[in-house]
Amino acid sequence: MYDLKNSSKNVIRNIKRYTIVGILIFIISFISVIALIVNQSSESTIEYYLEKYGNTATIDLDPEQMSMNFSKNDGGQSTGGPMSITPIDFETYQDFADSSYVESVSYQQMTMVSNEDLKVNDDNEQTTNQPDNKMMVQGSNGMQMDGNMFSLIGSDDFSTSSYFKDNANILVEGDMPSADGDVLISTDLASYNDLAVGDTVAFNDMLEGNEVQLTISGLYTAATSEQMMMGMQNNIFTNYNTVSQFTEEMTNITATYTLTSYAVASDFEQELYDKGLDEMYYVNNNITLLNQITGPVETTMGMLSNLLIIVFITGGAILIFINLLILRERKYEIGVLRALGMKTRQVTKGLIYEMIIVTTVAMLLATVVGTVFAQPISDSLIASNNVSQEMTPMKSSGNGPTMIRGGMMEQTTEETITTIETKIDFKVLLITLAINMILVLITTFVASGFINRQHPNEILREQ
């Protein structure tokens, strides 16, 4: 108790010197607390998004493999014929779904249908490459169809479909198409053609010319103006079986596998290759999308981690230097104590106590201030990294389709992390404490070396 009391007094006796030490420890602790809080909160946020997006997987074509295969064939180095990609049939998709990594699976199929009386809402200039979506199509049965073209998208689970996931499109009237022949059209298309829930419309399949009567079960609205600009308000949604009524060739199938966890994505991919998945395909679990969303947060984490390392090393070195200067100034005091019989370890122990007192005060202060400033600092860094990401080419924003690794059109998201909820927890406190204790230990080790080199008689003679 006396030692601690004396060390407290020593801190006050050497208040000017220890103020410098305290400021340095405050800076190190402040940056540690900010970096640790932001990193900890960022990890939770990233984990959330991984769980949100990363646990669904689709099977897409791999452009790298396609390009390599094409080059081989083009260069004549391959003995094989022209590049051929075996489409994945429905049974194979079902076989892939039979996996311990898969929690559930939903299938989606799309075909192009037409109706010559139905007007396409083409208010948007961006769709002028296909004015009115009107075109002449030669059907497989030789029948020529003249009409407006619509995408008929069938899914057995719209909750996992990128068209409806996270409110990309929102049902505003009626019901989702559950029965065969039910369809969901956009409010724009409905008002444009004076259609309402319950009306029946006939559509022709563009490939085989089959005509099927479809009943409007509900209306949806596009969540963003960008979606409308892409002409997505002309999409018609139905159930999976309804699309099958138009065409028997189910080649445009997408299976969305909900995995047990995002972490099993690579294991699932390997399993599919083991089951015979062509190397032209890969398992897409929205990594691009995830990177797009979490990129700024990860960049912020990286920046703060690097800053923490730099501050720790630089601050530690400065702290050692300042402590050596303090020890030199207190050499006489050390000499007297040693001459009176105080052991080196007792002198060192006193210095440790002094450092612990200063460190504790500075760390507590830094923890409070750091906790307060963590939120604005992280918001500011994330905002700045969001701007950097937007300015980086190849990174898409908006809700339009984007070319990704699979070469397929994939729905992206407007979702951007602008803030993370920063909060201090026990782990942050523990790591901050550990960082400071390491600094105390290092400085003490150096101090101990300094004290050991000094012989009391020599110090007193110098005086």
Next chain:
Amino acid sequence: MSILSVKNLSYAYDGENNVLKDVNISFDAQKTYAIVGKSGSGKTTLISLLSGLDKKQSGEIYLNDQEISNYDIDEYRASEVGIIFQRYNLLNNFTVLDNILMAMRIAGQEVSTTKAIELLERVGLEEQMKDSLPLNLSGGQQQRVAIARTLAKNCKVIIADEPTGNLDEETELDILRLLKDLADNEGKSVIIVTHSNVIAKSAEHVFSITNGVVNSIK
């Protein structure tokens, strides 16, 4: 009875010229000793060795019939031998009281403010001075604090290096009386290195050092 004794003690700083040559002396409890000699004669070297501030090169030093190399040298300085320096060597940013309490702590004694104040009064200082910083005191007062600090360690041997070297005559006599009192009434063996004739005259035994050779002259 001899409490501290030296046998065949020699010491050379450069390994060749002996500052001390084959010294054989002993010190008893309850007695005051003066060691006199010219500057550079080896007086300070002798008390540095006796107090454990320097390591001996050859010969033996016994405390209570035990060779001091058997002691932990820090503990030897802490609780067996008390040193009073010419320049006091107080901790200047410690208060008078804290200087004494620290000595108690180092010696492994109970750290008692009451006892420290008693010691201050014992050396002729008032209680109010306990919170003063040493540099605010006169030389004589600082030396009294240094003596109180030595007493706080409760050592049997007190070694003083020119304790009155920086003091006026009146103060010198006060300090001398105090040191003699420690020997006479508290049973300490008090060894004083001095240039002062007053101290030499009042000491019960006087050793003279000339070129490293010690002779008993009283």
